[in-house]
Amino acid sequence: STQSTWGLLFEPIGITKARDIRAALKSKDLTFSKVTVSYIDFIPLGNAYVKSDPVHHKDIISALSGHKFDGIRPCKISTVIPIDLPPIKEEVKPEPVISRKKQRALLKRKMIEDLKNYFTASDGKPNLETPELCFIDFECILTGRGYAIPSELAIAKYNLRYGFNDNTYHTFIYPGIIPPQLEEIAAKVTLSFPPTGIPYKNFALANYNYEQIWDEITSILNPNDVIVAKGPQTEYYCLQWLADRVGVKNPYNLIYDYGDLISAFGLLAGNEPQPQELVEMLRMVAKFLYEDIRCDYHTDLLNEMYGNRYHCSLCDVRALGYTCNWLVNHKFPSLVTSPLVEQEPMEKTHSEEDYQENEPNKEPESQ
Numbered sequence: 366s367t368q369s370t371w372g373l374l375f376e377p378i379g380i381t382k383a384r385d386i387r388a389a390l391k392s393k394d395l396t397f398s399k400v401t402v403s404y405i406d407f408i409p410l411g412n413a414y415v416k417s418d419p420v421h422h423k424d425i426i427s428a429l430s431g432h433k434f435d436g437i438r439p440c441k442i443s444t445v446i447p448i449d450l451p452p453i454k455e456e457v458k459p460e461p462v463i464s465r466k467k468q469r470a471l472l473k474r475k476m477i478e479d480l481k482n483y484f485t486a487s488d489g490k491p492n493l494e495t496p497e498l499c500f501i502d503f504e505c506i507l508t509g510r511g512y513a514i515p516s517e518l519a520i521a522k523y524n525l526r527y528g529f530n531d532n533t534y535h536t537f538i539y540p541g542i543i544p545p546q547l548e549e550i551a552a553k554v555t556l557s558f559p560p561t562g563i564p565y566k567n568f569a570l571a572n573y574n575y576e577q578i579w580d581e582i583t584s585i586l587n588p589n590d591v592i593v594a595k596g597p598q599t600e601y602y603c604l605q606w607l608a609d610r611v612g613v614k615n616p617y618n619l620i621y622d623y624g625d626l627i628s629a630f631g632l633l634a635g636n637e638p639q640p641q642e643l644v645e646m647l648r649m650v651a652k653f654l655y656e657d658i659r660c661d662y663h664t665d666l667l668n669e670m671y672g673n674r675y676h677c678s679l680c681d682v683r684a685l686g687y688t689c690n691w692l693v694n695h696k697f698p699s700l701v702t703s704p705l706v707e708q709e710p711m712e713k714t715h716s717e718e719d720y721q722e723n724e725p726n727k728e729p730e731s732q
Contacts, residue, residue, distance in 0.1 A: 376413075401416070483591055502594060505603065513599045515540065516561060526701075562672070593685070630692065653711070690705040690708070
């Protein structure tokens with residue numbers, strides 16, 4: 366059998382403590398088993414989970430939905446769909462202990478092998494003509510161990526021979542109310558280098574409709590697609606954050622690292638890059654961050670202070686595709702029967718090494 370956890374998400378609640386929510390539930394004779402307030406580094410995030418049997422959800426929502434726990438804003442209560450955990454299998458004999466470092470290395474090698482097989486035809490020869498890649502990139506307001514709060518998203522499907530198709534999605538995301546204690550960090554992420562240029566609050570272009578965003582994501586991405594990102598862990602946390610807001614299970618558990626994709630090309634060509642060589646190849650992405658492939662908002666910011674260094678999700682996913690083609694043509698030409706269409710790399714780039722430590726004096730204006 367599987368274990369399931371059912372609960373309700375209360376948001377926003379300000380800095381309300383768990384005991385105050387328990388008192389409100391008890392005062393109305395509502396049935397529940399546990400109340401947990403969300404924190405990051407002892408700082409409340411303004412939401413809480415109430416564990417309760419599904420049969421009592423309707424009563425709780427009816428009684429407390431709209432209640433102003435923080436004395437200002439009405440609270441919204443939504444159901445959290447259970448995540449089924451596989452049963453723990455009893456082992457007949459103990460397995461040899463493998464260090465975490467070795468486990469990560471083995472997993473990385475398996476993912477590279479999987480990508481190599483994805484670009485291998487049934488006759489064992491390389492096939493870069495047919496397979497499709499799904500590039501995804503989030504910009505974030507806050508990140509930390511085990512979480513990431515997104516502010517921008519871009520998804521693009523790409524074929525090495527034919528380029529990007531029309532199935533591309535881009536949007537800004539409302540990150541929710543940032544606790545006052547974390548606003549300084551959020552401001553630094555927005556304005557420090559490398560900055561996003563996306564205000565962490567009062568941003569007119571932010572999409573508040575998480576359900577619509579999730580529908581767009583699921584209409585483009587199939588869990589079985591080969592999804593590639595520069596930072597797979599951050600992208601996973603952002604997808605999980607959105608899934609939690611919608612109240613669904615996140616099906617995108619496998620996101621490949623862009624570096625592993627390049628290694629797979631090398632493995633397929635019989636010339637897998639060494640670590641330092643791979644680092645140089647990954648730096649090539651900075652040479653394809655053209656100004657004219659940015660979203661309209663980040664294009665408008667080009668006239669602002671340090672505007673050409675603001676990170677843009679749409680620009681990042683497009684640059685990944687352009688870099689792929691250039692690397693195949695120049696580093697692994699044996700993988701294709703004829704050169705892929707490629708873009709000319711820029712001579713001057715704004716890589717992270719170029720970023721200055723001083724910050725702009727003002728936040729980008731909301732559009």
